[in-house]
Amino acid sequence: MGSVGFLFHRALRRARVFRGWAGAYSVLDPPGRFWWQRPVRVVQFNVEDRYGVYVPRISGRRLAELAEDLHANVIVVFARDPWGRLFYRGSSLGPVHGKMRGDLVRELVEEAGKRGIRVVLMVGHTANKFLYKLHGDWAQVNRHGEVIMLEHVPANEKEYEPEWPILCINSPFIDHVKREVAEALGLKASGVLLDSFRYQPDPDKSCYCRWCRDLFRREYGYDMPVEPRWSDSRWKDLWDWRYRVVARRLKEIKEVIRNVGGVGTPLIYNSHPGGWGGRNNRVVEESRESIDVVMVESSEADREPPGFISEMSKLSRAVSGGKPVWSTRNYFHMYRTTTATTPVAIRQGLREAIVAGASPWLLVFSSSYIQDPSGLEAARKVFEEHEKLEELLDGAEPVRYAAIVYSTKTLDHYGRSQPQHYVDEVRGFYYALQHSHVPVEYVSARDIRLEVLQKYRVVILANTVCLSDEASREIMEYVRKGGGLVATYLASTWDCNCVERYEPSVAPALGVTLKGLLRLDWSYLVIGDFKHPVTRSVGKRIIPWGDMDYSFYNTRTSPELGWHTLIEPYAGTSTVAYIGLTEFPWGDEYTLGRSPPPISRETKASAVVVNRFGEGKTVYFTGQLGRHYWRLGLPEYQALIKGSVTYVGGPLPVVVDAPSTVQAEPWRQGDRIILHLLNHTYNQRILNRGLGDARQPVAAFGSHEAVHPPVEVIPVHDVRIRLDLEALGLGYEAYSAWLPLSPDSKIEPLVRDGVLELRVGRLDEYAVIVVEPRR
Incomplete structure (x- = not known):
């Protein structure tokens, strides 16, 4: 038996079996695919609070019940927070969170398993205040000698003490991350999430710590250039080297996962494709062999065009070479993490992931969950829709043009x-x-x-x-x-x-x-x-x-x-x-x-x-x-x-006669055509844009920072659809059409001159139309 076959059978022997709504399942779900290669519904619960105000009110059972109530089948939580505090006991990797009651992670794994819900642990958060206090030289340092921080600090604020210093993956911190990965899998997590290493090539955000300088000098024979001179090959070498460093570390971590958890345990990587200058898209592209699932953190969605989550999902699928993509919609508006955004924003954002072929992922913080659970019903509705559509989503391919x-x-x-x-x-x-x-x-x-x-x-x-x-x-x-x-x-x-x-x-x-x-x-x-x-x-x-x-x-x-x-x-x-x-x-x-x-x-x-x-x-x-x-x-x-x-x-191949605010995404499963219609006909969202300064500026009449969430969806009427049967490779005599989310509604296809015509009398927020040959 070859090495791959040996690892595969070893993984099967190690497979953990849970009982829940889906019955018994292992790391390998039928028909011959791993569980993460199928559509999933994800809720991520973050505790990112310096004083852990709500930690005493959070238990593993409560989180498992939250996921079950939302119809999620995957829940993601921190193994530790950015201050280095662990949410499980019995580890030597850092202090246990002082306000945690019981053993949050172990209880969650047990309670989620009873409900058929998988637990993914986020590890290796590059901010770790505890480790920074013990090993200050592990921190990333930019070319000006400043510690590189994850937090946002006003540009002119001086004498700031880093709260979330980013640690360098060329320092011994990487060995600490590998131990975190191994411990997470020892806690019977179904997978691990890396929230990006944030090892940037950009001049003022790139690392010049002693570990980086020594490693680069050993590999290239000269010192790291400091000033960005794009005509100098040494600067280009440094820029590209930083990506190879990340790819190398991801490969090492994937090997740890394979050795500890088996071949069916996924490495999920947060690419954050629309943030951090888009640099992580190249990380994903160069680490395809290591990354199993791409987490598409879409935190910019509130200040981007409608359809942004769909766009980032498609982009991430492309740069990853077709890996499964799980795309996020924040529970909150902009950076107002303590309260829910509008139900429309939550519903339409999660649907944007679905219509682009991604799995929907809701990101909730502990403060908004405790203080304002009013938006959870919106997420539940979409996750229920996803459950109904799962058979139509699994294995579907976009209609490519x-x-x-x-x-x-x-x-x-x-x-x-x-x-x-x-x-x-x-x-x-x-x-x-x-x-x-x-x-x-x-x-x-x-x-x-x-x-x-x-x-x-x-x-x-x-x-x-x-x-x-x-x-x-x-x-x-x-x-x-x-x-x-x-x-x-x-x-x-x-x-x-x-x-x-x-x-x-x-x-x-x-x-x-x-x-x-x-x-x-x-x-x-x-x-x-x-x-x-x-x-x-x-x-x-x-x-x-x-x-x-x-x-x-x-x-x-x-x-x-x-x-x-x-x-x-x-x-x-x-x-x-x-x-x-x-x-x-x-x-x-x-x-x-x-x-x-x-x-x-x-x-x-x-x-x-x-x-x-x-x-x-x-x-x-x-x-x-x-x-x-x-x-x-x-x-x-x-x-x-x-x-x-x-x-x-x-x-x-597919013509949709509708306003430009309707997003139309056609998919196919063999001879079946699945058309998603997502209505973005909202209230005005971005209300103001400044014109910049001039030599003799005057005061602005109003602020230029007004970004509103969608509050209501205006229905669109009389949407007409035409399918070019020849272009789609369909040559049947008769077809049926149906609306899986509206089983009581009727839609009659009309075929003439090689074109199948449909009419949707009223489109509210979202509709799915299925067209297939009549057998």
Whole structure:
């Protein structure tokens, strides 16, 4: 028997058996998959309070009853808190929490097991005040000699004593973490959660402690550079080394889990994809072999667009290579942890995870649970829905049409200290397509292979600057064989090492050659062909290109937003829009200095070109179209995105006629189509945006910090759906349709001319429609 087989059978022999609502189960659930590879419902209960005010009122049984009442089948709790206090007894790893009654973790494992609920213990919290007091040299230290902290401290506050110092994984702290992992599994936890190591590459948040400096010097033969010089290979080496450090430690911890808990015990990693500069997405990408489940902490959701939790779920599934994704919705609004947010925010946030193929995860703090349990009913409702839908979710695959390439190397080496300048281009395309009801997913740049790309009708290089030669060849072969490609700005002009090529590597497919950059504060896009599918829905001939800088501190305009590449189209490449120039760098109207100047000249320089390459089509934009939609949301930018994507991709497999506030997510299980409709038609949420300072500022009329939660959902009426049966590969004569969450409602499909038509008379918050062949 091979080593893998030996470990597998050893894990089966060690499997713990629980009794509960699902009967007996082990680490391996039928049919031949581990329990964490199936849809789950997670509640996380955090005690993150310096004085442990509510700890005496919390017991393992009470937490197990909470999970059972919510219809959760997984509960996550701390093994210890950020002060190093343990929630179980009999350990030498730190002090027991002084206010804990009994043995919280052991009691929870026992009580949860009776109810068929799995317990995951969060270990290795990188903040540990107790250890810091004993071993101050284990702390991360930045290039200025400051201890790196997890807590938020006002920028100008001086003489601050760290409360949550982040400990370094190159110090002996990593051995302490491994012991925490082993003890957690000895307590019969079903899995362990690592809440990210927070080992950042960013200059003022990266570690220069003696352990890091010694290790780096041994591996590279020179000292860690301190100043960020991106033209210096030593700085790039240091930046990339920090990711390898995290990947190495995760691999070591996975080995501990495998040795102690067996092959079926998962390592769950909090990627926090929309926080910390998005750096953890690369950690996940480089640690796919170690991470079993990605926790998608979506704490930014209250200040991000509706659909953010879905977006982060899709992004995390992409960078992880398709690992199970469990996505969070906070119980509270913004950072008001002691009270519940609105029921609508909880329900719709958890549903955002579900419709994107993730398992829903509710995060509750002890203070809000004790002080304000009013939001629990909202979570219970969604978890009950998830229970009913579980069979329809398990094994479902998205209906694939458009794939946006996400490049962690572009984020790091092109975005550098301002990754938003790359990410905004990507996210602008994503939300324009979501708002247009075009099925859209992310694909990691690491996974650009022909067999992956051919699952989609369109691939989008949204300023994907860094692209390897191999990936470029695969993309061109994909287009040659009939795929569609949309690219913008500097896409593929740098190689896999993020060194400039000064020519797009996919230039033959785009039908252009690069001649230079046109560096303009403001410019215009001038439509030249209104009859072309890319531009026919735009509705305007002259479109401003650029935007003011909202900080308005060092510059008037947002960096590079008015810029264009200067290109020479190949013979046979068609130009459908041109670059317009301005006479002045800023305009005078209304508030002199912020507005765009008027167009002064229409040029013959191409701004949008279309090309045929083999059997496929391409569209190339010389500027950053996605950033414009992300920042401004104007319909002309949305129309250009949808027009270009559907031009190269062909007819949509699923067409949803509904307002842009309805999120439509189609899935399939074999010949069964499952369409989720999530209604984001809310009250206004983000009410105010500041314009930044000026040399002679005046007082603001109101604050620029107003963020409201959704309070009510406005029903949408007469939603019409069309399924292109040929595009979906369905050729049956008759179909049935049903609403699993509304069994008393009737929906009748009508098939004509190869299209199945449905009508939903009224959409309230959420609906699921199932269409399958009538047997």
